[in-house]
Amino acid sequence: MVRASHPSVDPAVDAAALLRRVGFFGLFVLVPVTTQMGRRAAVILAPIAVVLLVLASAIDGKSGPWRPAALRLLRNPAFLAGLLVVLWAALSLVWTPFLDLAAERLLNLIATILLTVAGYLALPERMRSANLYLLPVGTAAAALVAILLGLFAHHLPGTPGEIDGTLDRGLTLLALIVWPAVAWLRSRGRDLESLGLAVLTAVALVISPNLLHLAALAVGAAGFALTSLRPTLGVRVASLGAATLLVAAPLLPFLARPVASALFGTTAPGTLSLKAWQKIVTGEPMRLVTGHGFETALRGRIVNLLPANAPTTLLFELWYELGIVGAFAAAFALRAAIRRSGRGTPVLVPGAMAAFAAAFTIACIGVGLTVMWWLTTLTVAILAFVAVAHGQFRTRRPKASQLARHEAP
Incomplete structure (x- = not known):
């Protein structure tokens, strides 16, 4: 009896597949879940997951030649x-008053960018569905953990503020x-599951009410709905809206302060924050050209270089x-990235538009310019979307009759 021949087993390929599987499990499941419970979970686990993906790519080369991909990126x-x-x-750094601290933060920023690029280059050209389904599984698990923490956090040890x-x-x-x-779920035709995941996430965000997250959810959902109905319009609104806000940020306190005063009163924290921003703009107009130097916004509050109630948002800190150089370059980069994503699958x-809208909303409301956990969060989101895009090489399972005709001699 003649046995069917089997291809030789390559231990290196099997090891690479295992490393890649563990890497994606860490990136798509462990990071979202543990971040709900540990302040530095994402900063610690995300680099480990990316390193595993890089090792897997170096072993089996499924990410393809890295040089052409790097040239396309450049x-x-x-x-x-x-x-x-x-x-x-x-x-x-030449004119920042906090040279040592700014240099350290800049090195951390560059390291995070290099980590993101390494993860991008290490992703397989064709992602397996089994690895990509870890993403909705991890998101659902993280939402369930967040719901439990939101309901029972007061019973846990530790200070409420820390939790x-x-x-x-x-x-x-x-x-x-x-x-x-x-x-990803919608690309697989699982519209009901995608709706359920979105609802579960919304419940998790509502149970622990925070203006930042609710605003991000609302803006992201609006971007998703608009782009689903009118794709071209959705991309245009997202790209132009984000770029315009970055470019016109110094005008915002003059426009928003009267509105905030009428709605919330002149002594409301938000109104006073806009007033502080307004004084900074009018007090040093020439600094709008060069800026005060990297890391000055955060450290300046500590040593009273700027008011303690100055905004802690991307729009303020970038300018x-x-x-103007950094703000205009960032606006162009963001607009180009959104438009490029709009030409995808x-x-x-x-x-993609929903993610851009949600991330920009979070950055504009209350996250600093170079906070490490925020940069790592962006890295995870970027790699997740690139991985999903690499999983679109086939959208339908071929019919058995087509396979039979293809395999016939």
């Missing part, structure tokens, strides 16, 4: 504009990765630290 206008922001931040701060970081990640998870575009 020719990408959004990436080049982002590099300009980093270079200008490095140049601003709430940790959960806020986890919910921020959850508000972002839900969109690539939804996009305050890097001036049509079924993924609504999720």
Whole structure:
């Protein structure tokens, strides 16, 4: 009796597959879940997961030649504009009053960017569905953990402020990765499951009410709905809206303060924060050109270089630290990235616009410019979407009759 021949087993390929599986499990499941409970979980686990993906790619080469991919990335206008922001931040070390701290933070920023690029280059050209289904599984698990913590956090040991701060970081990640998870499920024709995942995430965010997360959820959902109905309009609104806000940020306190005073009163914290921003703009108009230097916004509050109630948002800190050069370069990079995502696989575009809208909302409301856990959160979201995009090489299972005709001699 003749046995059917089997291809030889390559231990290296099996090891690479195992490393890749563990890496994606860490990135898509462990990071979202543990971030709900540990303040530094994402900062610690995400680099480990990316390293595993890089090792797997180095072993089996399924990510394809890295040099052409790197060259395409270097020719990408959004990436080049982002590099300009980093270079200008490095140049601003010349006039920043906190040279040592700013240099350390800049190195951390560069390390995070390199980590993201390494993860991007290590992703397989064709993602397996089994690995991508870990993303909605991890998102659902993180949402369930967040719901339990929101309901029973007061029974847990530790100070309430510490628990709430940790959960806020986890919910921020959850508000972002839900969109690539939804996009993946929709690309597989699982619309009901994607709706259920979105609802579960919304419940998790509502149970632990926070204006930041609720606003991100609402804006992301609006972007998703608009792009689903009118794809071209949704991409245009997202790209122009984000770029316009970055470019016109110094005008916002003058426009928003009267509205805030009428709605919330002149002594409301938000109104006073806008007043402080307004005084900074009018007090040093020439600093709008060069900025005060990298890391000045955060450290300046500690030594009273700027008011303690100054805004802690991307719009303020970008202009305050890097001036018009950094702000305009960042606006161009963001607009180019959104437009590039809008030219991707049509079924993924609504999720991409929702993720951009949610991330930009979070950055504009209350996350600093270079907070490490926030940068790591963005890394996880970016790699998740790129992985989902690499999983779109086939959208339908071939029919058995087609396979039979193809295999016939």
